[in-house]
Amino acid sequence: MWHQQEIHLPELARGFHLITDEVVHALPCLSECSVGMLHLQLMHTSASLTLNENTDPDVRHDLDTFMRRLVPDGLDYFRHTLEGPDDMPAHVVASFLGTQLTLAVRDGRIALGTWQGIWLGEHRDQGGSRRILTTLNGCEALDL
Numbered sequence: 001m002w003h004q005q006e007i008h009l010p011e012l013a014r015g016f017h018l019i020t021d022e023v024v025h026a027l028p029c030l031s032e033c034s035v036g037m038l039h040l041q042l043m044h045t046s047a048s049l050t051l052n053e054n055t056d057p058d059v060r061h062d063l064d065t066f067m068r069r070l071v072p073d074g075l076d077y078f079r080h081t082l083e084g085p086d087d088m089p090a091h092v093v094a095s096f097l098g099t100q101l102t103l104a105v106r107d108g109r110i111a112l113g114t115w116q117g118i119w120l121g122e123h124r125d126q127g128g129s130r131r132i133l134t135t136l137n138g139c140e141a142l143d144l
Contacts, residue, residue: 001036003029003136006043011129012122014086016050016060020117024110027134036105036138043131046090046124048097054117067093067123090123097121105138 007026009019023040024030030038042049053059071092074085081088101118104111110118120130 001029001033001136001138001140003027003134005134007132007134009120009130009132011127012120014122014125014127015064016052017120017122018054018057018060018117019120020054020110020112023118023132023134027136029136030105030110031108032140033105033108033136033138034140036136038103038105038110039135039137040101040103040118041133041135042099042120043133044094044099044127046087046094047127047130048094048099048121048123049101049132050097050119050121051101051103051112051116052119053115054112055115060119064121067096067121071096084125086123086125090127093121093123105136 005026007023009022027038040049052063071089073089075089078088080091122130
């Protein structure tokens with residue numbers, strides 16, 4: 001089985017957002033896949049995807065605080081400044097964390113650890129809506 005579609009997320013505030021449920025709800029075909037791989041590609045350069053803590057929102061807060069201190073807005077040596085003081089820092093953080101995830105699918109579900117969730121990192125004050133291209137490849141059952 002191959003399945004590809006885009007997920008559209010509304011504009012989110014700057015910070016990290018747990019989006020696991022949005023991804024799962026957008027892909028009902030996951031339930032048909034016994035074993036496979038789900039690839040998520042964020043179609044933007046100033047936001048990121050990462051896998052991390054799915055329960056305590058303080059983890060998302062703390063990572064956002066760390067990244068803002070690591071790459072603060074308005075650094076005077078950035079040349080790419082036409083889109084605002086938060087744009088180039090957003091590109092840097094997106095490059096650090098990445099814009100793609102490849103996740104195993106097992107028994108009709110994304111195979112996540114107990115405390116793992118999919119995060120969207122929004123690194124702009126007004127980043128706008130975001131699109132994720134999803135590609136699912138798998139099969140209904142293994143012939144062993």
